[in-house]
Amino acid sequence: MSDKVIKKEELPNVLKTLKETHEVFVPVKEKDFYRFKVLEDENKVDLNFTNTRLSPKSLLFPQSERMFEYTLDEADEDAYVMKEPPKDYAPTVVVGMRPCDAKALRLVDVNFVNPEFKDPWWARRLESLTLIGLGCKEPCSTCFCTSVNCGPFNEEGLDVLLFDLGKNYMARAITEKGAQLLKLAGVSEDATSDLNKQAEESKAKAEKQISSHVPTDKLKEKKAIDLFDASFWDEVAFACLNCGTCTYLCPTCWCFDIQDEVNKKKGDRIRNWDSCMFPLFTLHASGHNPRSEKVQRVRQRFMHKLKYYLDKYDNGVACVGCGRCVKYCPVNIDIREVFKLMNEL
Ligand code: SF4
Numbered sequence: 001m002s003d004k005v006i007k008k009e010e011l012p013n014v015l016k017t018l019k020e021t022h023e024v025f026v027p028v029k030e031k032d033f034y035r036f037k038v039l040e041d042e043n044k045v046d047l048n049f050t051n052t053r054l055s056p057k058s059l060l061f062p063q064s065e066r067m068f069e070y071t072l073d074e075a076d077e078d079a080y081v082m083k084e085p086p087k088d089y090a091p092t093v094v095v096g097m098r099p100c101d102a103k104a105l106r107l108v109d110v111n112f113v114n115p116e117f118k119d120p121w122w123a124r125r126l127e128s129l130t131l132i133g134l135g136c137k138e139p140c141s142t143c144f145c146t147s148v149n150c151g152p153f154n155e156e157g158l159d160v161l162l163f164d165l166g167k168n169y170m171a172r173a174i175t176e177k178g179a180q181l182l183k184l185a186g187v188s189e190d191a192t193s194d195l196n197k198q199a200e201e202s203k204a205k206a207e208k209q210i211s212s213h214v215p216t217d218k219l220k221e222k223k224a225i226d227l228f229d230a231s232f233w234d235e236v237a238f239a240c241l242n243c244g245t246c247t248y249l250c251p252t253c254w255c256f257d258i259q260d261e262v263n264k265k266k267g268d269r270i271r272n273w274d275s276c277m278f279p280l281f282t283l284h285a286s287g288h289n290p291r292s293e294k295v296q297r298v299r300q301r302f303m304h305k306l307k308y309y310l311d312k313y314d315n316g317v318a319c320v321g322c323g324r325c326v327k328y329c330p331v332n333i334d335i336r337e338v339f340k341l342m343n344e345l
């Protein structure tokens with residue numbers, strides 16, 4: 001598959017064509033932040049953003065989702081039967097996803113789809129998505145993707161990767177699905193070898209620009225019990241407010257809670273995002289709570305990402321180095337420091 005070129009002034013036409021057959025999501029500026037929203041006006045698309053504040057995981061795993069509906073009305077022949085409400089799995093394209101967020105979907109995927117079980121909603125949404133990524137020309141000071149098997153132009157999880165080269169985008173199809181999408185959108189002009197060279201230079205420059213690095217080389221060999229018992233957790237957790245911001249913004253956090261909401265005789269079974277940082281998350285019906293202390297919850301967050309996931313799936317750590325939790329934690333708890341503490345223990 002040869003690389004293609006999209007002139008920037010042609011992008012609105014490309015998006016307009018895609019809109020005819022797909023639902024298209026793009027980053028949209030809202031006050032000071034960007035978030036992925038359905039494309040309304042292709043002439044106003046702005047891809048000059050660093051990253052969205054919220055990761056785009058909610059496109060596959062909504063913050064609140066009706067799983068089933070049921071009736072308790074015994075006059076209804078379907079009383080007490082759980083039924084799946086209609087859901088939308090229309091073909092969808094996400095344009096401008098950052099490589100770290102695309103890789104994060106792959107890390108989460110092994111939890112939702114594996115030999116033991118398959119989450120049907122996640123799996124169907126993932127199938128319906130085509131991801132057009134945008135390489136990071138100017139990584140943020142909080143990004144450390146290159147330390148965790150990712151990078152500003154990492155291709156994993158993407159169908160197409162765009163390189164911003166001034167007046168043009170170079171579009172690289174990573175998968176057959178991506179190649180078909182480019183064809184559908186009328187993107188057929190081959191990139192010149194000069195553009196190709198510029199793309200490689202841009203990639204090398206961005207990788208060099210990443211100034212944050214975290215050590216990970218010894219995490220695998222550490223014993224989980226030693227890390228669990230380490231003396232540094234009190235200090236790490238000291239300032240934490242258990243606000244949950246880090247987990248809600250993180251592209252690799254997937255915890256949820258399932259609740260039934262009943263109104264008269266109609267019921268909905270809903271799953272909502274939850275967070276290991278909240279005390280109610282592990283509260284048992286008996287009243288016992290295995291993580292009643294803040295330090296236990298903070299430890300759980302880091303142990304899960306940097307050790308339990310690594311050991312269970314042999315798929316690297318459950319962190320793509322996007323830096324969101326570093327940027328938005330209100331008390332500056334920095335996962336890069338925790339990487340060091342755990343790796344060097
Ligand atoms: S964002 Fe910071 S303060 Fe809030 S739960 Fe996470 S680590 Fe704690």
Ligand code: SF4
Nearest residue numbers: 250319320322323325
């Ligand atoms: S840097 Fe923080 S927010 Fe980003 S993937 Fe890692 S843990 Fe999640």
